[in-house]
Amino acid sequence: MTGAAMSLTAAASGFVVLLLTVPVVHGQDGWGATYSLRKICALKGSTVEIRCSYRYPPRVNGHETTVERRFWFTKFQDEEPVDVRTDSAYAGRVQYHCGENDCTLTIRDLRESDSAQYKFMFITNQPGGAFTGSPGVTLSVTGLQVKVIYSPRLKCSSSCDLTNHPSYIWYKNGQKTGGKTKYHSGYFYDEDSVSCAVEGHEDLPSPSVCVYGDSCNRVTYTDRSICAFKGSSVDISCSYNSYRSVTSKFWFTAECYRSGSYCRQPVDLSEDSLYAGRVQVFETTTGRSTLRINDLRESDSAQYRFKFKTYWSEWQSGLPGTTLTVTEPRVQVEVIWSSTGPTLVCHSSCLLPGRSSFVWYENGNIIQGETSHSLRRLIDPEDSFSCAYEGYRSPPVYAPRVPTVWVSPPGDIMKNSSVTLSCSSDANSPTVYTWYKNNQSLLRKEPQLVFSSIQSSDSGQYYCTAENDLGRRTSNSTFINVKYGPQTSTLSVSPSGEIVEGSSVTLTCSSDANPAADYTWYKENQTLLQGPEDIYHFSSIRSEDRGTYYCRSVNQHGRSVSSPLFIEVYYAPKLPSVSVSPSAEIMEGSSVNLTCSSDANPAANYTWYKEDEDSAKASGQIFTITNIRAEHSGSYYCEAQNSRGRNNSTFHLTVRASKSRLCTSHLHLKGAAGSVKSAAAGSVAVIFLALIFLCAFVLFRRKKILKQPPEPGEGPDNTAQQQDELFYASVSFSTNRQPNRHKTGEEEEDEEGVEYTVVNVKSATATPGLRRGEAVEDSFALYSTVSKKRRESAQQQSVSL
Structure with a gap:
């Protein structure tokens, strides 16, 4: 029973007849509204949908546009449009279905009073950003009515023309008869009643009318549909007329139930066990019957019909009766905003016919004098409101509490x-x-x-x-x-340019980490510092601070090591040092290399100077003097210079006279008066013989060396060159010694009676087994004693060989 009733309810929910399906567009400058239809003709009791799409510029003067309110209206109050949801005439029958750029108004259980022009309005956040689509949509609500044009021609009439040429259904005495057009002809008796409906919407038929007179057989239900609360009572009424005397009558929920292969006849609800003790049927006046059902259950939702019998016939109509829907109350308050503030609307899952009295509460207290389904007033965020309908109270509504x-x-x-x-x-x-x-x-x-x-x-x-x-x-x-743990660590230096010795330098270790990381600083593989500091500071950096640095970042969630960073420290040259090669005694005719070295960064350039001379002697780290002479003696200094400064170092160079000239030199004897004592003559002879012997020895030795094979890599030219080199010997005699004032007279006499002679032999040639340019020096010391008289003046003698 419930399933059949629900299907009938669904069928009754949405018949709409439309007329003139031409879109209407109104708007300019990016603002506009488009109604899908300009006119709509809908049947009384049906559901209608009125659609509108709208547009607006996404931005105005650089500000994004948002829609704050949208609603439908038919009239104004205090020069403000009234949202149809707040209008008591539409209580419980209207609903909005709005998308981003469209909005549909749905009106259920249409009444002829709903006929009006409906307009859509939307309000944005832009100044003056409200727009109303004009001229709107004209809705006409009509019912069907059978008119007798002339017997036996009938017409199914409506106040507005239905388009699309719909098909019609005709009923005779409640049973379907032939005909598909709005006109119908046939043979009728005085007892016959006729009704019509649009095909597909048989739930909205016209009232039954008598073809002849007004005493034909017919049943007319007071309400097409009724909504009632679970547990409450409901009255379902109808008026009926019979051409002959009625012998029996009753209410039922279906004409027959199909069960297997047979059809069961309708059951009088007074005898139905499902309604036992809950139903009453009574007539207050003749020809009017009322069914009362107490303690309603949701299973009582169904379509209820009335049936009567006479001796000659029975009214067994296929026309719809009254649809009952039993539901929970579900009373609630909806808040609807308008330009004058919020309006509270009391909603219920169903509104009982003829009952529209509501009770309003503010903070739990009844608001006196407010019985409408809507309430408009100033609302404080701390206030709460609720409504009651038929004794059922809604939950309170209020502004959100602090989330x-x-x-x-x-x-x-x-x-x-x-x-x-x-x-x-x-x-x-x-x-x-x-x-x-x-x-x-x-x-x-x-x-x-x-x-x-x-x-x-x-x-x-x-x-x-x-x-x-x-x-x-x-x-x-x-x-x-x-x-998170430290991300990639980055090491940076400040200042970022060249780092000069003595300047202030800061190394910074950057690592994104939460919580903040601790840092460990390293130079090469040596730990410098460990702690929360992310900087390592040199207040006055030194050259020895030069090197490769890196840092490590650590927190409880991980660690990261930076890439190494090389720190280069630049500084002016330090005090230069000078070395001489060869390092032995510097003799005339030899070649000397002077080398200047200084610690500097960048590397220094060198310049050589001799004191008392304006121009530089040479440039470069090594200063070479070939065939040195006595006049080369003196004070020299080298200057080391780079982009950071300069420094110099002074040294003294002493060149001694040649000691060779043995075979090609002279012998120089010194004396006080220039005369040679007879006692010295003998000594000279002896020394002269010794020198001859020495020369012979040296020549013999040289020949022996030349006979030796050359070292690998030495050519025959080297041997020839060696043979051409000369040997020199020098002999110095000195007797003009100064007396020693700290010695006795006898000691002085003894010393004056002795003369010493030193013979040095030096070869300027390279000998086998030595590098080229190195000298071999043989020294022989000859000592001779010559008798002299005490305090005799010294004599010098010179002999050239």
């Missing part, structure tokens, strides 16, 4: 993990939750903010707002601190 935010999972939030922020507020009205970060960024409008893989950039202050039509509240801020 709370919680984080899942609890504890430390690690980078790349999944984190959810949830916002909740106590509010008994549809609430919109919006998330913000750092007091400015609108993130999204959802109760939850989900990070599938949270990053360090997501750290910050978060809060949410809860908003409904009665107010808006903001939560406390929650700080999201995303933790």
Whole structure:
């Protein structure tokens, strides 16, 4: 029974007849509204949908456009359009279905009073950004009626023309008869009644009329549909007429039930066990019957019909009766905003016919004098409101309480993990939750903010707002601190240019980490410093600080090591040092290399100078003097210079006279008066003979050396060159010694009686086994004693050989 009743209810929910399906567009400068139809003709009792699409510029003067309100209206109050949802005439029968750029008005159980011109209006956040689509949509609500043009020609008539040439259904005495057009002809008796309907919408037939007179057989139901609360009572009534006397009558819910292969006749509800003790049938006046059902159950939802019998016939109509819907009360308050403020509307799952008295409560107290289904007044965010209908009270509605935010999972939030922020507020009205970060960024409008893989950039202050039509509240801020180990460590130096010795230098180790990292500083493989400092400072950097540095960043979540950084320290030349090669006694005719060295960065350039001379002697680290002479003796200095400064070092160079000339030199004897004593003559002879012997020895030795084979890499030219080199010997006699004042007279006499002679032989040639340019020197010391008289003046003698 319930399934059959629900199918009939569904069939009754939406018949719409449309006329002139021409779109109507109105608008300019990016603003506009388009109605799908200009005129609509709908049947009484049906459901109609009126559609409108609208547009607006996305930005005006650089500000983004958002739609704040949208609604339909038919009239004005205090020069303001009245939202049809707040109009008591539409209580419980209207609903909006709005998308981003469209909105549809749905009106159920249409009444002829609903005929009007409907307009759509939307209001944006832009100054003056309200737009109304004109001229709107004209709705006409009509019922069907059978008119007798002339017997036996009938017409199914309506106040507005139905388009699309619909097909019609005709009923005779409640049973379908032939005919598909709005006109119908046939043979009728005085007892016959006729009704019509549009095919496909048989639930909305016209009232039955008598073809002849007004005493034909017919049944007319007071209500097409009734909604009642579970547990309550309901009265379902009809008026009936019979051409002959009625012998029996009763109410039932279906004409027959199909069960297997047979059809069971309708059952009188007074005898139905499902209604036992809950139904009553009574007539207050003749020809009017009322069915009362007590203690309604949801299973009582069905279509109820009335049947009567006479001796000659029975009324067994196929026309629809009264549809009953039994439901829970579900009373609630809806908040609708208008330009004058919010309006509270009391809704119920069904409104009982003829009953429209409501009770309103503010903060639990009854508001006297307010019995309409809507309430308009100033609302404080702390206030709560509720309504009651037929003794059933709605839950209160109020502005959201301060929302709370919680984080899942609890504890430390690690980078790349999944984190959810949830916002909740106590509010008994549809609430919109919006998330913000750092007091400015609108993130999204959802109760939850989900990070599938949270990053360090997501750290910050978060809060949410809860908003409904009665107010808006903001939560406390929650700080999201995303933790992670040190990322790639970077080592930098300041200043960034050349680092000069003595300057202040700072090394900085940068590493993104949360919590902050501790740092360890290294030079080469040596630990310098360990602690929270991310800088390593040289107040006065030195040359020995030059080297490769790196740092390591560590916290409890990980570690990172920087790339190495080489620190180059630049400085002026240090005090130069000078070396002489060969390092032995510097003799005339030899070749000498002077080398200047200085610690400097960048490397120094060298310049050589001799004191008392204006021009430089040479440039370069090595200064070479070939065939040195006595006049080369003196003070020299080298200067080391780079881009950071200069420094110099002075030294003395002494060149001694040649000691050779043995075979080609002269012998020089010194005396006080220039005469040679006879005693010295003998000594000279002896020494002369010794020198001859020495020369012979040296020549013999040279020949022996020349006979030796050359070293590998030495050519025959080297041997020839060696043979051409000369040997020199020098002999010095000295008797003009100064007396020693600290000795006795006898000792002085003894010393004056002795003369010493030293013979040095030097070869300027390279000998086998030595590098070229090296000298071989043989020294022979000859000593001769010559008798002299005490305090005799010294004599010098010179002999040239």
